[in-house]
Amino acid sequence: MFVFESGNVAAAGAVKLARAKVIAAYPITPQTPLTEKLSEYVDNGTMEAEYVAVESEHSALAVCIGALSAGSRAFTATSSHGLLYMAEQLHWTAGARLPMVMCVVNRAVGAPFSIWNDHQDSISQRDAGWIQIYVADHQEILDATIKAFRLAEELCIPVMVCYDGYYLSHTYMPYEVPEQSAVDAFLPPYSYRHTLGPDNPASLNTVTLPGGRLDIHGEFAPGYMELRHSLDLEMKRAIDIYTRIDGEFAKTVGRGGSPIVQTHLCDDAEYVAVALGSMASQLKDVADTLREEGLAVGVLAVSMYRPFPGEILTAALAGRKRVIVFEKALSFGQSGALYSDLRAALYSCDTKPIMSNYILGLGGRSYKSSDFCEAIRQSVARDSACGDHMGWIGLNR
Amino acid sequence: MATDDLRVLTSDSHAGPGDAGRTGSWRVLRPVIDYAKCAPAKSGKPSCFYCWLYCPDTVVSKTLQPQIDLTYCKGCGICAEECPPGAITMVEESKFSDEDNR
Amino acid sequence: MEAKKTQILDLCDEELVHPGNRGCAGCGLNILYRIGLKAIGEDAILVVPPSCLTVVQGLYPITCSQVSVLNVTFASTAAAASGVRAALRAQNNDHTKVVAWAGDGGTADIGLQALSGAIERGEDILYICYDNEAYMNTGVQRSGTTPRGVLTANTSIGGKRERGKDVAAIVAAHNPAYVATCSAAYPLDFHDKIAKALSMKGFKYIHAHTPCPPGWQMEERIAVSVARLAVTTGLYVLYEIENGQMKLSEPSAKLLGKKKLPPVSQYMQAQGRFRALTPADIDSIQNEIDTKWAGYRRQMTSAAA
Numbered sequence: 001m002f003v004f005e006s007g008n009v010a011a012a013g014a015v016k017l018a019r020a021k022v023i024a025a026y027p028i029t030p031q032t033p034l035t036e037k038l039s040e041y042v043d044n045g046t047m048e049a050e051y052v053a054v055e056s057e058h059s060a061l062a063v064c065i066g067a068l069s070a071g072s073r074a075f076t077a078t079s080s081h082g083l084l085y086m087a088e089q090l091h092w093t094a095g096a097r098l099p100m101v102m103c104v105v106n107r108a109v110g111a112p113f114s115i116w117n118d119h120q121d122s123i124s125q126r127d128a129g130w131i132q133i134y135v136a137d138h139q140e141i142l143d144a145t146i147k148a149f150r151l152a153e154e155l156c157i158p159v160m161v162c163y164d165g166y167y168l169s170h171t172y173m174p175y176e177v178p179e180q181s182a183v184d185a186f187l188p189p190y191s192y193r194h195t196l197g198p199d200n201p202a203s204l205n206t207v208t209l210p211g212g213r214l215d216i217h218g219e220f221a222p223g224y225m226e227l228r229h230s231l232d233l234e235m236k237r238a239i240d241i242y243t244r245i246d247g248e249f250a251k252t253v254g255r256g257g258s259p260i261v262q263t264h265l266c267d268d269a270e271y272v273a274v275a276l277g278s279m280a281s282q283l284k285d286v287a288d289t290l291r292e293e294g295l296a297v298g299v300l301a302v303s304m305y306r307p308f309p310g311e312i313l314t315a316a317l318a319g320r321k322r323v324i325v326f327e328k329a330l331s332f333g334q335s336g337a338l339y340s341d342l343r344a345a346l347y348s349c350d351t352k353p354i355m356s357n358y359i360l361g362l363g364g365r366s367y368k369s370s371d372f373c374e375a376i377r378q379s380v381a382r383d384s385a386c387g388d389h390m391g392w393i394g395l396n397r
Numbered sequence: 398m399a400t401d402d403l404r405v406l407t408s409d410s411h412a413g414p415g416d417a418g419r420t421g422s423w424r425v426l427r428p429v430i431d432y433a434k435c436a437p438a439k440s441g442k443p444s445c446f447y448c449w450l451y452c453p454d455t456v457v458s459k460t461l462q463p464q465i466d467l468t469y470c471k472g473c474g475i476c477a478e479e480c481p482p483g484a485i486t487m488v489e490e491s492k493f494s495d496e497d498n499r
Numbered sequence: 500m501e502a503k504k505t506q507i508l509d510l511c512d513e514e515l516v517h518p519g520n521r522g523c524a525g526c527g528l529n530i531l532y533r534i535g536l537k538a539i540g541e542d543a544i545l546v547v548p549p550s551c552l553t554v555v556q557g558l559y560p561i562t563c564s565q566v567s568v569l570n571v572t573f574a575s576t577a578a579a580a581s582g583v584r585a586a587l588r589a590q591n592n593d594h595t596k597v598v599a600w601a602g603d604g605g606t607a608d609i610g611l612q613a614l615s616g617a618i619e620r621g622e623d624i625l626y627i628c629y630d631n632e633a634y635m636n637t638g639v640q641r642s643g644t645t646p647r648g649v650l651t652a653n654t655s656i657g658g659k660r661e662r663g664k665d666v667a668a669i670v671a672a673h674n675p676a677y678v679a680t681c682s683a684a685y686p687l688d689f690h691d692k693i694a695k696a697l698s699m700k701g702f703k704y705i706h707a708h709t710p711c712p713p714g715w716q717m718e719e720r721i722a723v724s725v726a727r728l729a730v731t732t733g734l735y736v737l738y739e740i741e742n743g744q745m746k747l748s749e750p751s752a753k754l755l756g757k758k759k760l761p762p763v764s765q766y767m768q769a770q771g772r773f774r775a776l777t778p779a780d781i782d783s784i785q786n787e788i789d790t791k792w793a794g795y796r797r798q799m800t801s802a803a804a
Contacts, residue, residue, distance in 0.1 A: 021585075021586065021590075022582060022586055022589060024578075024582065024585075049589065050585035050586075050588055050589050052581055052620070054578060055615065055616030055619070056612060056613070056616070059575060059577075059578030059581075059612075061575075062571060062572070062575030062578035062579040062582060063578050063579065063581050063585060064582060065569075065571060065575070065579055065582060066546065066579035066582025066583040066584075066586065067582040067585050067586035069569050069583065069586075070582070070583040070586035070587060071590060072589045074582070074586075089572060089575065092571070095407060096407045097406030097407050193406055194407065194409050196544050196567040196568075197544065197567055198543070198566075198567065200567065201411075201412060201541065201565060202409040202410060202411055202562075203409070203411075203556050203564055203570065204409050204569050204570060205408055205571070206410045206553070206557065206558065206559045206562060206568075206570055207408075207558050207559065208558070209558055213559070213560065215411065215560040215561060216413035216561055221408075221559060222403055222405065227403070227405070227406075227407060227408070408560065409559075410559050410560050410561055410562035411560060411561070411562065412517060412562055412563065412564060412565045413562075414517040414519045414563075415517075415518070416517070416521060416556075417519055417520055419519065420519045423524060446507045446508065447507070450507050450534070450686060450687075451530060451686070452530075452533075453522060453525060453526045453527070453529030453530045453533070454520070454524075455514045455517065455533055456518050459512055468518075469518035472524060472719075473524040473525035473526075473712075473719035473720060473722070474525070474719055475525055475719065475723050477720060478720045478721060478723065478724055479723055479724070487720065
């Protein structure tokens with residue numbers, strides 16, 4: 001069934017189809033309409049779930065941690081300061097290996113306060129041990145959120161589905177909603193290896209020694225390092241597993257694609273523009289325009305940012321003349337985080353492209369397709385001998 | 398499915414004694430019960446058991462002659478302090494020979 | 500009608516706390532935990548933030564607790580417990596008890612927001628705060644409940660300047676199903692209040708005064724008797740609040756009949772942490788106690804009239 005709705009409603013629909021049993025949320029713009037919609041579903045009986053209206057985002061994730069540990073699928077959503085207020089809980093969720101799914105509706109971070117969009121919130125949390133998926137349109141919001149539950153539960157690693165505040169959250173687009181039966185066939189009931197309860201008396205997340213220790217039966221139990229190593233190993237598997245899950249989603253629901261990276265006109269592209277989220281959609285138009293000018297431009301959308309698909313990206317980008325990374329976040333004093341990661345991934349290839357990093361759109365600063373075109377032309381025109389460079393788009397100076 | 402062979406995802410501790418080792422080694426004073434004064438021992442009927450009630454360390458048995466598990470008793474002396482007839486004396490560990498400790 | 504009071508002989512023999520745990524010798528929390536779990540039983544999920552109870556439980560992979568425990572971040576106890584309850588409700592499980600068990604810092608300070616939210620939502624959980632009146636686990640720093648004048652690691656010269664928070668009153672102001680105060684010196688009272696609380700729906704709160712020999716700077720063996728003095732001198736009052744009505748519990752109610760209570764100086768002099776108090780300070784604390792108890796007696800008389 002096709003509907004014409006906002007991105008937040010698309011996300012809410014996915015959570016309903018995934019049959020989340022516990023939803024905890026705290027209002028923050030631009031996420032709020034998503035969880036308002038879920039509260040409506042719970043109140044009007046179309047969704048069988050517990051809705052816990054908590055007093056903070058820290059508690060929202062705490063409720064989910066409690067629910068997931070006690071054996072129920074849980075969901076929350078947040079933005080900006082809400083995500084940062086959850087910071088320790090993010091690490092806790094990942095360390096406890098809880099299969100959490102959360103939508104992050106990207107928004108800038110204060111001070112000064114900004115309610116508008118950029119990616120600083122989720123990018124700053126890239127090292128918390130969560131899988132991060134960035135989506136480009138409403139259909140992807142819905143599909144990725146459903147797939148995220150499957151991915152999280154197969155790996156016991158939490159997943160953030162990140163989408164741009166306003167650009168996606170508050171705009172209306174047509175998208176297709178799958179049948180409940182198809183989603184049920186795709187997503188098995190929730191399970192978690194360490195589910196707490198009288199049948200499994202255990203104390204979860206207790207203090208763990210650096211070096212490991214014998215248990216009461218004399219068997220060696222891992223230390224903190226082994227648990228962290230395991231999380232890292234398992235997270236890296238997400239790339240293959242998500243690809244397989246996407247294939248199964250395509251079989252049951254009828255839509256799939258390239259879940260890790262998505263390309264547009266890349267086959268013969270000499271210059272590739274790289275971005276996260278809805279910027280990638282806009283860049284497709286930009287590439288089409290520049291192609292008309294005779295520039296062989298392609299677009300690569302990084303859908304899965306953590307784990308970082310370095311090999312896939314290296315294969316896709318090695319040998320290109322230019323790679324131009326557009327980012328709505330940065331690691332102050334360094335560069336955009338995606339650019340850093342990508343540059344590190346390409347370091348070892350023999351035919352390393354010249355790279356440019358453009359920072360734009362911070363705190364909702366508007367950007368037009370013509371801005372992207374200009375930046376790409378500028379990057380292409382640069383003398384290769386000058387090497388990589390960084391620039392800002394749209395600064396009034 | 399997992400590539401790593403850890404049987405756990407996070408620390409899941411299971412119940413057992415002696416997490417801190419044989420905590421009896423912490424003890425400086427040892428509780429010694431004089432059963433001639435101890436209410437249940439004297440009467441032969443279950444009664445009193447304040448030593449059992451107040452023991453922070455689950456080392457006193459709720460038996461007619463209460464026994465103290467010296468493997469784990471930390472020697473806090475609360476049992477001696479709380480014993481209504483004053484049947485428990487705290488005695489310096491150095492007073493006991495290796496034989497006693499066996 | 501009052502439920503029959505549990506006697507020592509009636510207490511469940513089965514121990515749900517193993518010996519040889521990491522609690523200090525003479526730990527008041529260990530007494531409460533041991534007796535408390537007898538009242539809670541094995542069909543329960545406990546939620547515990549960082550606190551001495553984290554240490555008492557033990558280092559992975561061994562724990563002293565025979566019941567399920569979810570260890571959570573410091574500020575999130577009441578919220579995580581709400582999540583456990585929500586999951587159980589979603590699973591139609593109405594028998595497993597959800598008990599949050601936190602220290603005074605985790606309750607009065609960093610956990611107060613989540614606690615307040617959970618009470619306001621009427622979450623069906625029991626929240627137990629064991630109050631040893633400082634951050635003992637980190638080495639005895641002042642907490643929100645540390646009484647005025649107490650020497651701690653960060654009030655080490657003149658003692659804490661401010662009064663302690665009355666957390667039970669803060670909780671009671673939310674009008675939950677049940678509020679009670681307890682003391683490690685009265686474990687049977689603690690046991691019965693837990694049992695009563697768990698028989699009720701909605702949010703239940705128990706605040707337990709908990710002696711800590713290293714933190715209170717006293718010999719281990721007098722831990723219980725000093726905690727008892729806090730009650731018998733009238734300083735720490737044991738009560739229950741149901742439907743907004745406060746009722747003194749037996750150990751404190753007994754004091755109503757006494758013309759004069761033992762001086763609070765006995766309680767203070769038994770501990771090193773109060774040694775910064777001057778005789779005038781102790782007099783003023785005594786005056787506060789006398790005024791408080793005069794009030795209780797007046798209420799009694801007017802209730803009887």
